[in-house]
Amino acid sequence: MEVAWVKVSNVPLDKRSERNMAYxxxxxxxxxxxxxxxxxxxxxxxxxxxxxxxxEIPSVAEAVLGEHFYDFYFEVDQVLVRDPNRGEFLLSSGKNMDKEKK
Known part of the structure; x- marks a missing residue:
């Protein structure tokens, strides 16, 4: 798992709570x-x-908060943890799938 601090914008001030931000x-x-x-x-x-x-964190995502749809904007602020094996896992998974097909 990779971990990063992400800036989230376009959340209405009157709806800012820990619960809504987590959502x-x-x-x-x-x-x-x-x-x-x-x-x-x-x-x-x-x-x-x-x-x-x-x-691959998208820059925008649409969702309902309360009774309205909003476009929420995301910007990676600081990457804390990168998965050093991410590329290897993807490559090895593809190789295993090729073996299974044969």
């Missing part, structure tokens, strides 16, 4: 921690997220 972060990964110092910052809040590949 929004779950659109792109597993929420691990919320930076409470940024929770009510107008521009963006930071959430530590775990995922398979930090490079």
């Amino acid at each position: 929004v972060a779950s659109l792109v990964g597993v929420p691990l921690e919320i930076d409470s110092a940024t929770l009510h910052r107008p521009a963006s809040a930071r959430v530590k997220v775990g995922c398979r590949n930090v490079d």
Whole structure:
């Protein structure tokens, strides 16, 4: 699992809570921690997220919060953990699949 701090924006200020930020972060990964110092910052809040590949975190995701649809924006702020075996796993999985087909 890779871990990164991600800036999340376009969450309405009146809907900013740890629960809602965890929900929004779950659109792109597993929420691990919320930076409470940024929770009510107008521009963006930071959430530590775990995922398979930090490079594949989308820049935007649409979801319902309350009774309205929103486009939430994500920007990787700081990568904390990279999976050094990610590429090897993908390659070895492909090789195993080729063997199974034969």
